[in-house]
Amino acid sequence: MFESIKIYKGENLDYKSLAAKLVEYGYERREMISETCDFSMRGGIIDIFPPTFEGPVRIELSGNIVESIRSYSLLSSETLEEHAMVIVLPKLGIYPKKKKIADLGEKIPLVSFVDIQVNDYVVHVDHGIGIFRGFKKIKFCEEEKENIVIEYADNDKLYVPTEEIHLIQKYVAFERRPPKLYKLGSKMWKAVKERVKKGVHSMAFELLEINAMRSKLDGFRFSKDTEWQVQFENNFLFKETPDQLRSTAEVKKDMESTKPMDRLLCGDVGYGKTEVALRAAFKAVMDNKQVAMLVPTTILAEQHFITFKNRMKDFPVMVEMVSRFRTQSETGRILKEAESGAIDILIGTHAILRKDIKFKDLGLVIIDEEQRFGVKDKEKLKKVRLMVDVLTLTATPIPRTLYMSLMGAKDMSIIETPPQDRLPVEVIVAEYDDNLIKKAILFEKKRDGQVFFVHNRIEGIEKIADRIRGLVPGVKVALAHGRMHSKELEGIMREFMKGGIDVLISTVIIESGIDIPNANTLIVNRSDMFGLADLYQLKGRVGRFKNKAHAYFLVPRGHVLSRESERRLDALERYKDLGSGFKIAMEDLEIRGAGNLLGKEQHGYISAIGFDLYCRILREAVNGLNKYAKN
Numbered sequence: 001m002f003e004s005i006k007i008y009k010g011e012n013l014d015y016k017s018l019a020a021k022l023v024e025y026g027y028e029r030r031e032m033i034s035e036t037c038d039f040s041m042r043g044g045i046i047d048i049f050p051p052t053f054e055g056p057v058r059i060e061l062s063g064n065i066v067e068s069i070r071s072y073s074l075l076s077s078e079t080l081e082e083h084a085m086v087i088v089l090p091k092l093g094i095y096p097k098k099k100k101i102a103d104l105g106e107k108i109p110l111v112s113f114v115d116i117q118v119n120d121y122v123v124h125v126d127h128g129i130g131i132f133r134g135f136k137k138i139k140f141c142e143e144e145k146e147n148i149v150i151e152y153a154d155n156d157k158l159y160v161p162t163e164e165i166h167l168i169q170k171y172v173a174f175e176r177r178p179p180k181l182y183k184l185g186s187k188m189w190k191a192v193k194e195r196v197k198k199g200v201h202s203m204a205f206e207l208l209e210i211n212a213m214r215s216k217l218d219g220f221r222f223s224k225d226t227e228w229q230v231q232f233e234n235n236f237l238f239k240e241t242p243d244q245l246r247s248t249a250e251v252k253k254d255m256e257s258t259k260p261m262d263r264l265l266c267g268d269v270g271y272g273k274t275e276v277a278l279r280a281a282f283k284a285v286m287d288n289k290q291v292a293m294l295v296p297t298t299i300l301a302e303q304h305f306i307t308f309k310n311r312m313k314d315f316p317v318m319v320e321m322v323s324r325f326r327t328q329s330e331t332g333r334i335l336k337e338a339e340s341g342a343i344d345i346l347i348g349t350h351a352i353l354r355k356d357i358k359f360k361d362l363g364l365v366i367i368d369e370e371q372r373f374g375v376k377d378k379e380k381l382k383k384v385r386l387m388v389d390v391l392t393l394t395a396t397p398i399p400r401t402l403y404m405s406l407m408g409a410k411d412m413s414i415i416e417t418p419p420q421d422r423l424p425v426e427v428i429v430a431e432y433d434d435n436l437i438k439k440a441i442l443f444e445k446k447r448d449g450q451v452f453f454v455h456n457r458i459e460g461i462e463k464i465a466d467r468i469r470g471l472v473p474g475v476k477v478a479l480a481h482g483r484m485h486s487k488e489l490e491g492i493m494r495e496f497m498k499g500g501i502d503v504l505i506s507t508v509i510i511e512s513g514i515d516i517p518n519a520n521t522l523i524v525n526r527s528d529m530f531g532l533a534d535l536y537q538l539k540g541r542v543g544r545f546k547n548k549a550h551a552y553f554l555v556p557r558g559h560v561l562s563r564e565s566e567r568r569l570d571a572l573e574r575y576k577d578l579g580s581g582f583k584i585a586m587e588d589l590e591i592r593g594a595g596n597l598l599g600k601e602q603h604g605y606i607s608a609i610g611f612d613l614y615c616r617i618l619r620e621a622v623n624g625l626n627k628y629a630k631n
Contacts, residue, residue: 005088012064026091037091050088057086087162106612121171123610128182128189153183169612196605204621219260226286239420244272247413251280261389267415269540273393277366285317285344289363293347296369298323305347322348324486353380367392425543426550427576429569431557438471444521451503451521465505480506511537517545527553528565532588567591
């Protein structure tokens with residue numbers, strides 16, 4: 001166990017000791033803080049950004065006495081919440097001196113993805129599932145200590161010292177029904193854990209088999225970066241985030257090894273995953289290898305095609321696209337050129353997996369949002385992974401893919417740092433109101449911006465368009481949906497990208513990856529009919545530049561919402577900070593249930609002990625089998 005740093009309002013604070021301890025705990029002292037594990041000390045003001053917090057906390061001193069503790073927005077500096085105390089834990093993977101890592105044991109797999117709130121179900125590793133009821137100070141050996149309060153069956157209470165917070169996780173099991181509470185002191189929890197430990201061996205063996213298969217295969221060993229690679233990367237118009245640079249380095253290291261790469265790149269919407277993919281693709285082409293990029297929608301294929309062509313224009317790289325935006329004769333020509341090697345990078349929807357598409361020398365496959373592909377496509381992708389390097393990009397990974405990454409069968413890079421000057425999107429959940437819509441559109445029009453209006457039924461979308469035109473005459477309104485002729489849809493999307501359309505009324509075809517920096521207002525009609533992950537992806541279409549963006553999620557006036565709809569919209573308001581993609585994905589799975597994700601037996605184990613502890617036990621089994629295999 002490690003000791004946390006506890007700071008209480010109204011108590012003495014040892015200034016020098018705090019600075020030394022924060023450094024020991026892996027924090028970096030800076031003039032101004034900008035990311036997790038930064039701290040700043042300027043006279044009587046101390047700013048700390050703990051890794052378990054959504055944002056930084058500011059401690060204000062009067063002499064040596066703590067006068068106030070508050071969390072605040074990193075962007076606007078406005079106070080979010082006042083606190084009576086703050087608990088600061090070490091940076092993940094950093095432990096204070098004289099503490100053994102072996103004594104300490106969802107690193108917690110989900111530590112930065114899931115928040116615990118009062119009345120949430122939680123799992124204590126030693127005592128089982130209970131309900132988190134908040135904090136309470138308890139006197140022990142003449143000293144008052146802060147404790148976490150967990151309620152078990154028969155209203156029994158467990159008081160856990162805050163330094164043992166690492167033994168507690170939020171209960172996440174992707175079930176609609178609440179879990180069974182355990183009775184304190186009973187042997188049942190221990191028996192359940194033992195049953196799960198025995199049962200996860202089949203999954204552990206499967207993971208080891210995948211690893212063993214990959215390690216035996218000889219993939220292509222890409223060369224070190226060329227001068228052109230350096231020049232290509234220097235052409236990037238924005239400043240890379242530290243996470244982007246680290247992820248790029250991890251991808252290149254994989255490509256330069258003989259083992260075929262199978263890396264998952266996780267990053268929130270608009271966090272710069274595409275730039276990492278661009279650099280990997282360019283590196284592959286520099287070694288005369290071809291690249292295939294697989295995307296879930298026609299519009300996203302078009303977007304990536306434009307982006308890749310623009311980024312590669314100064315170099316002899318041929319980029320092409322196959323989708324329904326291409327005619328039959330164009331597609332035939334592209335297939336021949338891919339087979340002859342004339343095309344370096346081919347971008348497309350699931351059509352790219354067709355048997356008649358052959359490459360002369362395929363070296364890298366990039367998959368954007370794998371969870372949006374069907375079962376047949378995923379089966380084909382399994383075979384691809386054994387032959388070439390694969391890079392998968394996602395904002396919300398499917399649970400199985402996340403498991404594979406957490407267990408080491410698939411390598412994972414995470415981009416958690418938002419791009420410079422990125423502002424959180426202002427989320428407004430409201431009843432449908434013509435005046436509200438009119439105000440929102442005219443506000444965006446006044447600052448020369450553009451608006452997405454999402455109505456997810458093709459039937460009636462023309463009436464919605466007419467209504468909007470009547471509300472804001474003089475504003476250029478256009479329609480986009482999946483039943484339109486491909487050339488017409490392509491033309492509208494290109495016109496919107498160029499800024500020739502003020503309001504685009506569309507179905508969810510704009511959900512994935514559409515990047516229009518000038519579109520900074522989103523209006524979603526009947527938002528109660530969407531899944532949470534869909535709503536979050538839609539929100540990600542705006543706020544991709546420096547302007548403050550607004551997302552209006554409208555529900556019918558006077559309509560009684562279902563409990564699930566209320567939970568989804570409430571989560572959308574709660575998780576409005578930058579980088580909430582994983583939290584949203586987990587909450588979505590909790591709300592709707594996830595069905596049979598890993599087979600009936602494994603799913604039962606997750607329900608019995610929670611996702612996080614299941615991951616820990618599975619990892620222990622994998623590590624144990626690994627050691628056994630080596631001996």
